[in-house]
Amino acid sequence: MEWKSPKELKSKYIQNKPVEMYVFVDPFCMDCWTLSPIVKKLQIQYGDYFTLKHVLAGDLTVLNSGKSGTPKAGRKADPAASPEKTVHMPHLAAISIKAAELQGKRAGIRYLRRLQELHFMEQADITDIYVLEQCASHVGLDQKEFLHDLYSSSAARAFQCDLIIASEMNVGEMPAVVFFNERIEDEGLKISGLYSYDIYVHILTEMLGGYVQPTELPPLELYLSANPMVSTRDLAVIYDMPVQKIERKMKKLQLQRRVERIHTKNGSYWKYIAYN
Structure with a gap:
């Protein structure tokens, strides 16, 4: 299936992306997690106009208390293990995202999304070092480099x-999302919640002075092929349906054996089945 975006044909309004968008996530x-498909849709339709930076934030005292709001289902730490051998290290869930980013911005985004999927879709324990390793492997990171960076001063x-x-x-x-335009004298605009x-x-x-030309969304199956695990809710947001x-x-694609439905406590998800 071939799809050409209109942005390949239109003349460029800008030479450089004039807006910076900082997305603060925990x-x-x-x-x-709910904001994720909104940001994804913004990137698809308006990615010509802004650069995106994910910034980690949150209350580490809450993370370290284990009050993350989702049941844990990961591997349990060995109670007989010494403190330095314990595999549950809540702060590493955040630092692991920065370790993934050291292999590239896109790698970091893939890792963050997969980590959220594990937490909210599969109720996995993302405070468990073994779950973090599996997450890195799933998104194609260099495992040796990831583990080295995870404990490095660079990621910290x-x-x-x-x-x-x-x-x-x-x-x-x-x-929270903070927008900055190219006029450095202007203050950023923050929207919380x-x-x-x-x-x-x-x-x-508004920050672009009223001129934006959105890019057309890709056909549904093409989007699924690039995002092989998505929720019904996310697709409804992205395609405004x-x-x-x-x-x-999705049920039609399921009958065609193009997708598989996965049920979780947080709703239905669809796994894309690639052609052999």
Whole structure:
């Protein structure tokens, strides 16, 4: 299946992307997970106009207390193990994302999304070092490099830098998005909490002086092939369709054996089945 975006044909309004968008996320926050398809849709339709940076934030005292809000189902630590051998290290869930980013921005985003899938879809224990290793393997990271970076000062410093950025921008509520335009004299515009897709588009349009030309969304199956595990809810957001309509489309693909339905406590998910 071949699909050409209209942005390949249109003349460029901009030479450089004039807007920076900082998305502050906590991997244990359900609203941050809910924001994910909205950010994905913004990238698809308006990615020509902004650069995106994910910044980790959140309350580490909550992370370290284990109060993440989702039941744990990962491998249990050996109670007889020495402290340095214990596999449950809550702060590593956050630092592991920075370790993944050291293998590239896209690798970091793939890892973050998979980590959230494990937590919210599969109820896996993402405070477990073995689950983090499996996550890295799943998204194609270099395992040896990932484990080295996970315990390196580079990943720890990168995480501390994120916390400093969150503090400087007064980010307290999760999720949060901060927009900056190319005029350095202008202050950034912060929106805390979770809002509809149209609100983020409106802000982006305002920061671009009213001119934006959205890129057409790809055909559904092409999107699924690039995002092989998605929820009905996420597809409804991205394609701006009622859940019932998305369900009908997905059931047709299921009958064609193009997708497999996966049931979780957080709703239905669809796994794309690639052609052999």
